[in-house]
Amino acid sequence: MPGNNLTLPETGPAEVQPVQPNLWEILKVWLKIGVQSFGGGSSTNLLIRNEFIYKRGWLSEEEHLRFWVLCQLVPGINLIALTILIGKKLGGAAGIALSLAGMLLPSAGITTLLAVGFSVIQGWSPIQAMLKGLTPATAGISLVVAVQFANPLFRRAKKEGPIPVAISFFIIGGGAFAVTFFKLPVVSIFIGGAIIGGLAFGSGFLNRPKKNIS
Amino acid sequence: MGPLEIFLTFLKASLFSTGGLGSLPSLHQDLTTNNIATDQDFGQAIAISQVSPGPTGLWVVALGYLTYGFLGAVLALVAVTIPPFLVLALSAGYSRIEHRPLVQGIIRGVSLAVVGLLLVVVWSVLSGPAIGWRGVAIALGAFALAYAARVNIVIVLALAALSGFILYS
Known part of the structure; x- marks a missing residue:
């Protein structure tokens, strides 16, 4: 299966051997993620990383990041697309079906049950206070995912030298700055990242041998 | 609106949107102009998605229930599950060209952009009007527990809710 091959070999330590877990195990892990x-x-991505990368070694950090990037390029809910890609890698068509069932059925069921009872509890001040605590926690968790996504990219850039590191910082910082302060649409940040990444890392520009002046 | 129209409305919204709340404008326009849903239904559905597990995008399941009962919830769930399958076609095309340096460079650039956008999420939450020092403290605590101490995410969120209860009530 092509999806089992890692595409960023230079990142080294995070590579894993292709593993084919059985379908029951796949369903069990996704159910666990689905209810938690x-x-x-960001929380779901962190759970996915913990279960599939760190605990079981079924996925590498690079694969997860590459899958997540592909998910940004298709319509709909990114996490469902990610579930589909991971499910396919681990178990083909059956893996997709079981992954989606495990991920979506518990959460959609709980969401529906909450919709049934929410009008009763939404006005309670303890619920309001707890929600106020949950909102900033999602910022902390998003930061964890950002750092974990950035780690393999910077490990690779560090091996290549200071200019790739600087370019990496520029793409991250420039994109964040442009969205925050100039309200640029997200798609333009992806296009900008693709153009700069393609030119800087993919065109051979940085690896061009220097002329020998003697 | 019959079940098929409801399904197609949710499918269209998902097909022409990205991310969790991307389908909101399309659904709002289609469902409120037909008096199928009210602004209150939308607010309630989004609030429910904040406290329930799963992708934030499943707020449409709550909206489906609020506007069309249990059948609406099922139709909404099926509708939002279909468009992400396009990722399989994209992935198949990508696997044929993934070893080209230019493609790897492009993916690397987009990966870095994803990191930048996650930082935007962090900033936009923390710069909200109702956050203050208590919110920043909860965010830093959540980061420290989840990153440095590798504490289970459910425990982190439970502690955040408890902190909210103590600090805000």
Whole structure:
């Protein structure tokens, strides 16, 4: 299966051998993620990393990041696309079906049950106070995911030298700055990142041998 | 609106949007102009998604229930599950060209942009009007527990909710 091959060999330590877990195990892990994934996309991504990368070694850090990048390029809910890609890698079509079932059925069921009862509890001040605590926690969790995504990219850049490190900082900082202060649409940040990344890392510009002046 | 129209409305919204709340404008326009849903339904559905597990995008399941009962919830869930399958076609195309240096460079650039956008999320939450020092403290605590101490995410969120209860009530 092509998806089992790692595409960024220079990052080294995070590489894993392809593993084919059985379908029951796949369903079990996704059910666990499905019922625990409170707090939105970042929390769920963190759970996915913990279960699939760190605990079981079924996925590498690079694969997860590459999958997540591909998920940004398709319509709909990114986490569902990510579930589909991981499910396919681990178990083909059956893996996709079981991964989606495990991820979505518990959370959609709980969401529906909450919709049934929410009008009763939404006005309670303890619930309001707890929600106020959960909102900033999602910022902390998003930061964890940002750092974990950035780690393999900077490990690779460090090996290549100071200019790739500087370019990496520029893409991250420039994108964040442009969205925050100039309200540029997210898609323009992806396009900008793709152009700079393609030119700087993919065109051979940085690796061009220097002329020998003697 | 019949079940098929409800399904197609949710499918269209998901097909022409990205991310969790990207489908909001399309659904708002289609469902409020037909008096199928109210602004209150939208607010409630989004609030429910904040306290329930799963992707934030599942707020449409709550909206489906609030506007069309249990059948609406099922139709909404099926509708939002279909468009992300396009990622399989994208992935298949990508696997044919992934070893080209230019493609790797582009993916690397987009990966860095993703990191930048995650930082935007952090900033936009922490710069909100109702956050203050208590919110920043909760965010830093959540980061420290989840990153440095590798504490289970459910425990981190439970502690955040408890902190909210203590600090804000």
